[in-house]
Amino acid sequence: MKSLIQQRMALTRPRSMSIAALILGGLLVVLNSIRILHLDSERVPWLAVLSCVVWVAWVVAAIVRLRAANRAIRAFEAEHGRDAGRQSSVT
Numbered sequence: 001m002k003s004l005i006q007q008r009m010a011l012t013r014p015r016s017m018s019i020a021a022l023i024l025g026g027l028l029v030v031l032n033s034i035r036i037l038h039l040d041s042e043r044v045p046w047l048a049v050l051s052c053v054v055w056v057a058w059v060v061a062a063i064v065r066l067r068a069a070n071r072a073i074r075a076f077e078a079e080h081g082r083d084a085g086r087q088s089s090v091t
Contacts, residue, residue, distance in 0.1 A: 008085030011076055015069035021062040028055045 002010070032052040036044060077084065 004080060004085035005087060006085075007076065007080075008073075011069065011073050014065060015073065018062050018066035018069055022059060022066060025055050025058040025062055029059060 029052060032048055032055060036048050036052060039045070039048075
């Protein structure tokens with residue numbers, strides 16, 4: 001059986017990855033939107049529009065994964081206590 005520290009680390013890893021994916025996806029949505037808005041409406045590259053849609057879907061998936069990770073952490077804390085598996089600093 002894994003220790004509480006290992007269990008918490010396993011639960012926080014998907015949360016951290018979701019936050020990173022959310023930041024990256026949000027940045028790319030903004031950059032693609034700026035690119036699309038600064039071009040003439042007659043010359044809108046459809047590949048840029050498609051990539052913007054893909055990054056929006058990426059952001060939505062990251063939000064869903066973040067919420068699932070937060071639910072798993074809350075369930076872990078409800079079962080083992082709020083500070084279960086947290087390491088305190090030695091200093």
